[in-house]
Amino acid sequence: MAHTPLMPIPGQIDPVPVAREITPREDGRVDLIGLPRKRIAELFEQAGLDAKQAKLRSRQVYHWLYHRGVSDFEAMTDIAKTMRPWLAERFVIGRPEIVEAQHSTDGTRKWLLRTADGHDFEMVFIPDADRGTLCVSSQVGCTLNCRFCHTGTMRLVRNLTPGEIVGQVMLARDALGEWPKGRMDVAEEEDEAAYSADGRLLTNIVMMGMGEPLYNFDNVRDALKLVMDGDGLALSKRRITLSTSGVVPMMERCGEEIGVNLAVSLHAVTKEIRDEIVPLNRKFGIEELLEACAAYPGASNARRITFEYVMLRDRNDSDEDARELVRLIRKYKLPAKVNLIPFNPWPGAPYECSTPERIKRFSDIVFEAGISAPVRTPRGRDIDAACGQLKTAAEKKSRAELDRLHAEKQASLG
Numbered sequence: 001m002a003h004t005p006l007m008p009i010p011g012q013i014d015p016v017p018v019a020r021e022i023t024p025r026e027d028g029r030v031d032l033i034g035l036p037r038k039r040i041a042e043l044f045e046q047a048g049l050d051a052k053q054a055k056l057r058s059r060q061v062y063h064w065l066y067h068r069g070v071s072d073f074e075a076m077t078d079i080a081k082t083m084r085p086w087l088a089e090r091f092v093i094g095r096p097e098i099v100e101a102q103h104s105t106d107g108t109r110k111w112l113l114r115t116a117d118g119h120d121f122e123m124v125f126i127p128d129a130d131r132g133t134l135c136v137s138s139q140v141g142c143t144l145n146c147r148f149c150h151t152g153t154m155r156l157v158r159n160l161t162p163g164e165i166v167g168q169v170m171l172a173r174d175a176l177g178e179w180p181k182g183r184m185d186v187a188e189e190e191d192e193a194a195y196s197a198d199g200r201l202l203t204n205i206v207m208m209g210m211g212e213p214l215y216n217f218d219n220v221r222d223a224l225k226l227v228m229d230g231d232g233l234a235l236s237k238r239r240i241t242l243s244t245s246g247v248v249p250m251m252e253r254c255g256e257e258i259g260v261n262l263a264v265s266l267h268a269v270t271k272e273i274r275d276e277i278v279p280l281n282r283k284f285g286i287e288e289l290l291e292a293c294a295a296y297p298g299a300s301n302a303r304r305i306t307f308e309y310v311m312l313r314d315r316n317d318s319d320e321d322a323r324e325l326v327r328l329i330r331k332y333k334l335p336a337k338v339n340l341i342p343f344n345p346w347p348g349a350p351y352e353c354s355t356p357e358r359i360k361r362f363s364d365i366v367f368e369a370g371i372s373a374p375v376r377t378p379r380g381r382d383i384d385a386a387c388g389q390l391k392t393a394a395e396k397k398s399r400a401e402l403d404r405l406h407a408e409k410q411a412s413l414g
């Protein structure tokens with residue numbers, strides 16, 4: 001049973017998620033996963049090592065943790081045998097607990113995971129012929145309540161810690177058997193080729209699981225730094241995409257401090273419709289959002305911004321919408337590609353998916369304007385792993401109930 005104080009949704013468009021430091025453990029040991037090398041060195045020093053030893057040991061331990069994926073201090077062969085129990089008494093190497101692992105008929109895998117303090121969240125792996133993409137969660141639930149998204153109906157939310165975020169990638173590597181096995185001394189200059197030679201299946205990461213990553217910016221950044229570090233998980237920033245529903249004030253920092261590819265959940269081209277389906281639009285409107293996209297550090301023709309567009313029947317799927325989308329992309333001179341996502345239904349959802357003909361026509365209009373507009377094939381629908389279907393069983397609230405709670409809250413406020 002969860003015992004962390006949880007944060008109820010404070011409002012549909014003005015969330016203030018609670019950040020947390022390291023999860024305190026009952027046995028007093030500290031989980032090292034999620035901590036950067038410098039912090040590990042500090043902890044070693046606080047535990048009694050002198051500064052030089054702490055620095056050396058932290059470098060070794062860091063490499064074993066993130067680069068080699070070991071989860072037992074005994075496996076750290078270049079650390080003295082007597083030192084290993086000393087470490088194990090004070091520290092642990094955690095992974096999120098796996099509650100359930102599911103396999104779709106199309107090869108997609110979904111894991112229901114649990115934090116040390118009892119909150120459930122999900123992670124999805126999508127294998128393709130030429131790549132393997134891990135869809136990582138940034139929060140338990142989401143505060144933003146986009147009307148077409150199942151995750152948005154989860155009532156309680158907390159931010160995931162850096163350890164819980166990087167822990168997902170580490171768990172996926174465990175499950176896929178993909179830790180590099182080579183020598184200890186090759187880390188510094190290792191490039192991607194060295195990894196492919198290792199037969200790596202997990203090639204890409206998308207921050208598109210549960211939650212709004214830019215409302216948990218610090219933890220997402222700290223986790224992705226460990227993922228991108230050559231001596232850490234060593235995945236190139238070019239293979240990582242962060243998806244935001246449009247948290248404008250954090251976008252520049254995302255480009256500057258993380259530097260990953262950006263995906264923006266646009267979904268509509270008029271204020272009226274976007275206000276309805278992505279309530280955050282009432283706070284940060286389309287123009288402001290597209291200006292922030294135009295200014296996104298690192299965006300170029302070689303590294304385009306992806307605009308996600310969920311196809312909702314008779315809501316946002318007309319020829320006129322497609323033409324307006326093209327006009328906006330041109331107006332802001334955006335290096336853009338458009339990803340059309342067929343709406344994935346869930347019980348009680350207030351929308352239907354556009355017809356295949358409508359989606360094709362929409363795609364053609366955008367494509368004829370010279371902008372790539374592929375239709376995303378839904379994956380893992382049979383195990384509820386497709387976009388927007390992620391929702392743990394713990395918090396089942398219907399859309400209607402959620403709207404009612406929101407209305408009550410508004411009424412009580414004023």
Ligand code: SAH
Nearest residue numbers: 149208211212243244245265308344387388
């Ligand atoms: N919170 C972030 C990232 C997670 S959602 C964001 O909103 O961008 C990942 C993508 O799935 C988003 O583009 C989201 O709009 C889309 N999505 C949500 N619910 C969906 C559904 N039911 N069908 C199809 N796509 C959906």
Ligand code: SF4
Nearest residue numbers: 142145146149152245
């Ligand atoms: Fe949150 Fe993204 Fe779902 Fe909107 S689409 S509710 S921002 S997870």
